[in-house]
Amino acid sequence: MRYLLPFLLLVALLAMLVLRGYVNSEIAADHRVRNPVGTDQVPEHILDGGPVIDARSKTEPATSVRIPDHHIVLTFDDGPDPEWTPRVLDKLKEYHAHGVFFVTGTMASRYPELVRRMVDEGHEVGLHTFNHPDLSYQSSSRIDWELSENQLALAGAAGVHSSLFRPPYSSFADAMDDKSWPVAQYIGSRGYLTVVNDTDSEDWKRPGVRTIIKNATPKHGKGAIILMHDSGGDRSQTLAALDRFLPSMQEEGYEFTNLTTALGAPSALTPVSGAALWKGKTFVTAVGFSEDVTGVLVAGLSVVGVLVIGRFGLMLLLSFVHARRVRRRNFRWGDAPVSGRVSVLVPAYNERKCIEATVRSLMASDHPIEIIVIDDGSTDGTADVVEAMRLPGVRVVRQQNAGKPAALNNGIAHARYDIVVMMDGDTVFEPSTVRELVQPFADPKVGAVAGNAKVGNRDSLIGAWQHIEYVMGFNLDRRMYDVLRCMPTIPGAVGAFRRTALDRVGGMSEDTLAEDTDITMALHRDGWDVVYAENARAWTEAPESVQQLWSQRYRWSYGTMQAIWKHRGAVFDRGHSGRFGRVGLPFVSLFMVVAPLLAPLIDVFLVYGLIFGPTGKTVAAWFGVLLVQVICAAYAFRLDKERMTHLISLPLQQILYRQLMYVVLLQSWITALTGGRLRWQKLRRTGVLDAPGAAPGARAAAGADHRRPVG
The missing domain is CATH 3.20.20.370 (Glycoside hydrolase/deacetylase)
Incomplete structure (x- = not known):
């Protein structure tokens, strides 16, 4: 049923376009x-x-x-x-x-x-x-x-x-x-x-x-x-x-x-x-309705065109500015590098297949850390696996199942150090990840740091599509937001927080299903800077089926909408909070809520143009938008030092993946407008990622050249 309403809506829109073509002599005309x-x-x-x-x-x-x-x-x-x-x-x-x-x-x-x-x-x-x-x-x-x-x-x-x-x-x-x-x-x-x-x-x-x-x-x-x-x-x-x-x-x-x-x-x-x-x-x-709907669709397509071109243009420009700034600034974030020990929190629920690789990747860190694994009521023996490893500096905290925010807050309570790194139980770090991630805290104004999350299991088509999305969408976005000083989300897979900042905003909240976005927005509203550390790479296991991907993105999109609504008051604030409210919130709303919902119009009008004409102009316009996306993707891959071969699947991704994201976002809108509640959904893990340098499986999934320490 979750796909039925969005599918019927797409069919209805296409039917309206067909009817419009019918009454405008674009069908059966001689x-x-x-x-x-x-x-x-x-x-x-x-x-x-x-x-x-x-x-x-x-x-x-x-x-x-x-x-x-x-x-x-x-x-x-x-x-x-x-x-x-x-x-x-x-x-x-x-x-x-x-x-x-x-x-x-x-x-x-x-x-x-x-x-x-x-x-x-x-x-x-x-x-x-x-x-x-x-x-x-x-x-x-x-x-x-x-x-x-x-x-x-x-x-x-x-x-x-x-x-x-x-x-x-x-x-x-x-x-x-x-x-x-x-x-x-x-x-x-x-x-x-x-x-x-x-x-x-x-x-x-x-x-x-x-x-x-x-x-x-x-x-x-x-x-x-x-x-x-x-x-x-x-x-x-x-x-x-x-x-x-x-x-x-x-x-x-x-x-x-x-x-x-x-x-x-x-x-x-x-x-x-x-x-x-x-x-x-x-x-x-019906004809009158189709004319009205078509007018709305044309207006929506215009909005999509402006948003897509505007976003990609802004991403390219500001990412270029960010890259130049990173290359030329031979400076330290503060008077001295951050070298003190930090706490790494690993919330885990039924991560038996992944948890060992996650912990061993942390043990290879070149920065001093303590590791706290918070077992959130796992039923598969996740905590037993960690305890059986008997590794120094690794603690296991067990709790009844209460959800990720509660697990993180429990971990914060057990943490001994002022800087807290958070990661997922299905993620592996490079040896340099923690060191790169915590350096911005030398600046006392920095309250949180976003790392560079990368897809490890990219061998499948759906994994390759998510790899493109992570590199082009998420990481290029973070460079843009970093320059604008309005980073909206610290990724759950790799992020770090100043404990003082967490305490001031009350820790991780359970108000939304996107606790990482919620806490980031809360930090902005409290006056903290949130920055991006592109060399702090983490390799995460992305969903490997459409069902799992749908479940994950449904939670993300719905949680993001909740967070935007929760922090809408920032629009009227002053200072850093007001800047985030008047720059960050509109950007997130446009690029993560409005544009993805309207994006399928590009493909709907492609089908309409191919059938009813003008075919040449329609195809040229569609490929023009695709060319802009290819340019952005190629530049993002270059910045992340990724191989360009995965971009071969980009055109197919734009046709199919866009529809899936539309279904997800539309379902989130329906849930929000009807007052429905969405529960946390656990993704099935395969454990294909290994600790850096431990086994060839991770290298095959993520590329051995990306597992070397940075700097």
Whole structure:
């Protein structure tokens, strides 16, 4: 069930995009236009007849009629248009004129309020197909579909069906040929009057107001069906022409009327009720919703683009600044290096497979330490393994299962020294890790130090993806936050704290599921500096299955949201706390909560663009974003002295891994908004990491070159 709601949401978003493509003629659209052919099969009386063709009778031959003298039927094609159609309607209303609007289904379903206004103000509405194809290219089933979908849009928009039809790309009656005439016959057999025109204003060419009026003016008092347009481009000349044409023709005795009124026939519009009405309303409502959703998605995609490019640009710039500062500062954090003994806390719950390698890696440390393993009620004999090792300087503290924060607080209570290093029970340190980690404490303003957590088990695809994430995301982020002086998280796998700072903020809190983020934010609010020690490397065992990864990231993301909410008051604080609140909290919120939730839009629109177009621009944009990520990843790998071969899987990571993180974050949002509670979840460990220099297993997992002491 945890995947169902996010999956359904993605499917719903894609469905909305498909519907939008459907009503924007991006699906099933056919833009071919046929050249004229011969007229041998068209009856002479049709070619020489009027612009209204009636082929509805199954027993009688088709007939055509003209508009009576001094009657004008103004017809407007291709709408409704949200900009021009209301202004055309206003102009007709101003001069008490009526006309016929031949609407396409795509436009009618997107702007139903305009179709309703047409009907309410006494105009007639006719069909102009759904997608505006040349029907001479279409099969009878496709023609039926164009008609039925056009009627569906009319029913949903105004609760009516119409018996008037104008073929796209039609002209005068004498332009009927051997390809268009069979279409007119088939349309008639479906119960429609085919309406062409006998007076073309040619307003679509935008020839000027005077020319439009000249083209539209009937000769010698004759009646006319005049072709104009209320959509398809700039219709300002059409509007200006109407402002002059309507009053001048009325002064000459012309009446601007509906088609059926001019012919003395019953109205072409019939009310729709029952299932047909609700089907139409449902369709139009869905179209409107899809348009709104698409607008939100486009806005969200813009936000994602700005956040992604902005974040990566900032990460590159500030990481470069950080690297230069590290390289050129040949200085010590204080008057003298930190050389005193420190306490290393190892909270452990059922870490039997990993704990020996963890402890032995600490025993190889080149900095004096005491080791305290806090067994949090393990049931697999974790504490027994440590005690059986009988190593000097290693103590085991047993407690009933109470969770990691309680275990760490218990360890702090047993620690003898002023600097406390914390790590996970599945992590191994290099010999130099502790020494590198504690040096910043020579500066009395430093309250905590973040180390460089690295993925040890990176041989699998999911491990390689997490390796990329750790190097590019977490560690490049930490360099950026270090320069901005707003480090949001001390990683649980490798971090160090000044005991005085811990005491002042009350130790590790159980208020959130991200105790490492919570304590870091609390230290900022108490005025302490939090810095990054990139050479303090620790190798941790990352989740090896999607299920385990989901469980871990679900806890991380939910806990981070809890911590942000808990410390939201920092935004209004002064001093160091206020700086963190107004810089650190917005960054964490944008980059860890908002951006990952919106990131799948990149891939959703990739699929949309590949199917509906423009394919070239879509692919180029997607690869442009990927290129920025590759550049950032390559630079991060260079800074961390990692081999670039793992970046081969980066494109696949961006497609698949991003969706997993979206599901995780969405589920966290749902949990937070519904007031749910998330319990700690124990990951299954394999014990593949060994102590540095102890066995080849760790070297194979992490790379032997990274196990050498630094400096």
